[in-house]
Structure formats: structure tokens, C-alpha cells
Amino acid sequence: MSETLARDVVAVLERMFAGTARPVALHEPEFRGRERDYVQDCIDSGWVSTVGRYVDRFEEAVAAACGARHAVAVVNGTAALHVCLMLAGVRPGDEVLVPALTFVATANSIAHAGAVPHFVDSEASSLGVDAAALATWLADIAEPTADGCRNRLTGRRIAALVVVHVFGHPVEMNALAELADRYGLPLIEDAAESLGSLYHGRRCGGLARLAATSFNGNKIVTCGGGGAVLTADAELARAARHLTTTAKLPHPWAFRHDRVAWNYRLPNLNAALGLAQLERLDDMVRRKRDLARAYADAFAALPGVAVLLERPGTTGNYWLNTLLLAPDQAPARDAVLSAAHAAGFLCRPAWDLLHHQPMYADGPRMPLDSVERLAPRILNLPSSPHLAEDARA
Numbered sequence: 001m002s003e004t005l006a007r008d009v010v011a012v013l014e015r016m017f018a019g020t021a022r023p024v025a026l027h028e029p030e031f032r033g034r035e036r037d038y039v040q041d042c043i044d045s046g047w048v049s050t051v052g053r054y055v056d057r058f059e060e061a062v063a064a065a066c067g068a069r070h071a072v073a074v075v076n077g078t079a080a081l082h083v084c085l086m087l088a089g090v091r092p093g094d095e096v097l098v099p100a101l102t103f104v105a106t107a108n109s110i111a112h113a114g115a116v117p118h119f120v121d122s123e124a125s126s127l128g129v130d131a132a133a134l135a136t137w138l139a140d141i142a143e144p145t146a147d148g149c150r151n152r153l154t155g156r157r158i159a160a161l162v163v164v165h166v167f168g169h170p171v172e173m174n175a176l177a178e179l180a181d182r183y184g185l186p187l188i189e190d191a192a193e194s195l196g197s198l199y200h201g202r203r204c205g206g207l208a209r210l211a212a213t214s215f216n217g218n219k220i221v222t223c224g225g226g227g228a229v230l231t232a233d234a235e236l237a238r239a240a241r242h243l244t245t246t247a248k249l250p251h252p253w254a255f256r257h258d259r260v261a262w263n264y265r266l267p268n269l270n271a272a273l274g275l276a277q278l279e280r281l282d283d284m285v286r287r288k289r290d291l292a293r294a295y296a297d298a299f300a301a302l303p304g305v306a307v308l309l310e311r312p313g314t315t316g317n318y319w320l321n322t323l324l325l326a327p328d329q330a331p332a333r334d335a336v337l338s339a340a341h342a343a344g345f346l347c348r349p350a351w352d353l354l355h356h357q358p359m360y361a362d363g364p365r366m367p368l369d370s371v372e373r374l375a376p377r378i379l380n381l382p383s384s385p386h387l388a389e390d391a392r393a
């Protein structure tokens with residue numbers, strides 16, 4: 001049975017991409033804009049490092065892309081998350097609620113802040129945190145305190161909720177924000193995968209008081225490596241800049257620093273590349289949405305699989321297209337992956353759930369039944385924007 005599904009999925013891909021060179025990568029960066037000009041300009045001017053006008057221009061462009069008032073550019077998305085957690089008041093020994101279904105960096109940033117990831121369940125329509133299930137769990141275990149709430153099972157303070165727009169699908173933000181408010185929890189958006197996605201007309205990365213995004217090479221647009229902290233709050237933005245620039249006090253020559261801090265600022269060279277990429281964000285999202293539609297059409301006739309589409313009220317960037325296997329087809333996933341790789345289509349499974357990773361295996365968690373059933377059904381399809389030009393229905 002799994003061989004049949006594997007053969008059928010590969011046949012669909014081969015039909016869609018008959019003219020495309022193999023292997024077809026999962027997601028490739030694309031440089032069709034002014035990338036060369038801007039990077040060359042940095043080299044010619046000598047401004048290659050952590051100060052320069054491309055950093056300023058890049059921050060303005062990122063803020064606009066996320067509908068946030070302020071963006072502070074940093075070296076990567078993990079650092080951006082780390083800064084968000086510190087600004088949210090997360091302290092060593094706290095717990096932070098985070099989905100088990102996300103890239104490991106989301107949980108690592110919590111550990112880097114000295115806190116403990118507390119894993120929560122996700123639901124199938126958005127692949128994001130299940131607000132109703134989390135509400136039930138918090139009603140069981142959370143007791144209100146003067147500064148938020150405490151986990152009565154572990155005695156630790158619960159200090160924040162981090163949500164992730166998985167593969168670019170916006171989470172059910174209204175319900176999650178209401179829940180976070182009810183428990184006095186700062187809400188942090190991990191928007192690493194959702195640049196250009198909309199939730200009820202508002203841009204992901206601008207939906208919470210604090211958000212982080214990433215410009216790694218595999219993301220929707222790239223700086224080579226990079227990230228940003230996003231906020232509407234000028235004071236938080238100022239604090240983010242200070243924390244990420246060794247907490248140096250402004251002075252024409254003196255080296256005075258008022259706390260132990262980080263060198264997390266993005267070099268001008270990376271900002272130059274990223275600015276040219278952001279100028280083409282809308283075009284890339286448009287083509288990625290075309291590709292999603294082509295996948296949905298091409299797989300429509302194949303029983304046992306469905307392409308995950310955006311929910312009403314949301315507009316996805318389709319960072320990674322997702323083929324969801326029917327529950328009874330989950331055992332066929334690895335056969336599908338191996339047939340796809342053999343044919344030159346570099347599909348991927350979802351990440352191993354974080355509570356299955358050795359460093360987080362003993363961590364606190366709610367019942368994770370939904371995501372345990374969901375994750376083995378997920379298969380990501382090649383999603384580079386240029387594939388929209390090749391795809392045949």
C-alpha cells in the first residue's frame with residue numbers, strides 16, 4: 001500500500017516538473033534583484049560590518065514587511081528570539097510555553113535565556129498552537145500570581161507564550177492573545193517562516209508586542225544569515241538595540257557598558273543582501289502562492305493526501321508547501337520520502353517533535369496527542385518560488 005502511494009506522489013511531481021533540472025531542492029534562495037549592486041556598494045564604501053546605512057534601510061524595510069513600528073536587525077532568528085524573551089522579562093528558572101512542533105531554535109532560545117521550554121499541543125488546520133487545548137491545560141495546572149502564573153506541578157513561574165506560524169500558516173492569534181492575556185503571559189511571535197503572511201489583513205511579525213523573524217538561507221528571503229526583533233514599542237526597540245550592541249553607552253570615544261550583553265547586531269554586508277531581497281518579497285510570495293495552487297490542483301485527484309491550504313481569514317506565504325497524508329497513510333510517509341528523493345525531489349518530513357529530542361526529553365509538557373498524530377502525516381514539498389514558473393497543472 002505504501003509503495004502505491006509513493007509511486008503515485010512521485011508520478012504527480014514528475015508530471016508537474018517534467019522540464020525542471022533534478023534534484024529539485026526543498027527551498028533555494030533566489031537573487032534576481034539588486035543584491036549584487038548593494039553588496040558591491042558595501043565593499044566599495046568599506047562599510048561591511050555592524051554599522052552602516054544598509055542596516056538602517058534594511059530595518060525600515062523589515063518593519064514595513066511586518067507592519068511593525070520598529071525592527072532591530074540581528075545576526076539570526078535564534079538571537080532575535082533570545083532578545084524577545086529577555087525583553088519579555090523571562091528569567092532563569094522560568095518556564096516558557098512553546099509548541100512541540102517547531103524548529104529546534106525556538107526551544108533553544110528559551111534554554112539560552114536560562115528558562116525551561118514547556119511543550120504545548122498543535123492542531124491540524126494551522127499546524128499551530130491549539131488555543132482550546134492549551135486553555136484546558138492551563139485551567140488545570142496554572143495558578144495566578146502577582147507576576148503572571150505558576151505551574152503548580154513544577155512550582156516554576158510560567159513567564160511567556162511563544163507561538164509559531166509553522167511553514168507560513170498564521171496561528172489562530174486572536175484566541176491565543178486572549179488566552180495569554182487571561183494568564184498575564186507576554187505573547188511572542190516566532191515569525192521566522194511567515195514573512196509576507198497575513199492574519200485578518202495584518203502582517204505576521206506585527207501581531208504581538210514582540211516578534212522575531214529569520215533571514216537564514218532557507219527562509220522566504222535571506223541575508224545569508226540574519227534575523228530581526230519586531231515591536232511597536234519604542235522603549236523595547238531601544239532596549240533591543242542596547243542588548244544586542246554589548247550594552248555600550250553612547251559616547252564619542254569611551255568604552256562604557258552598563259551590563260553583560262551580546263554582540264548580536266547584523267553586519268551591513270548581510271543587510272545589503274537582505275534589503276535587495278525584501279524589495280522582491282511581494283513577487284516571491286505571489287509566485288509561492290501560485291505554486292501552492294498548482295500543487296493543490298495536481299494532487300486533488302490523488303486519494304490519501306491533501307495539500308494544506310490557508311484557512312479563511314488568513315493569507316499564507318506558503319514558505320514550505322505541505323502535503324498532509326490521511327491518518328491511515330501516515331505509515332507510508334518514509335516510503336514516499338525515499339521514492340521522492342530517488343526521483344530527485346528533495347521532500348522533507350516535519351521536524352522530530354521537540355520533546356523527542358534528547359536535551360528536551362525530560363521537559364514539562366501538556367498532553368501532546370494531537371501533534372503526535374499530526375507530525376508523522378506531514379511532508380514538505382519543494383517550494384522555491386521559481387518552481388511556479390515550471391509547474392504544469
Ligand SMILES: *Cc1c(COP(=O)(O)O)cnc(C)c1O
Binds near residue numbers: 077
Ligand atoms: C529558522 C527558524 C528559526 C531560527 O532562525 P535562524 O536564523 O536559523 O537562527 C526559529 N524558529 C523557526 C520556526 C524557524 O523556522
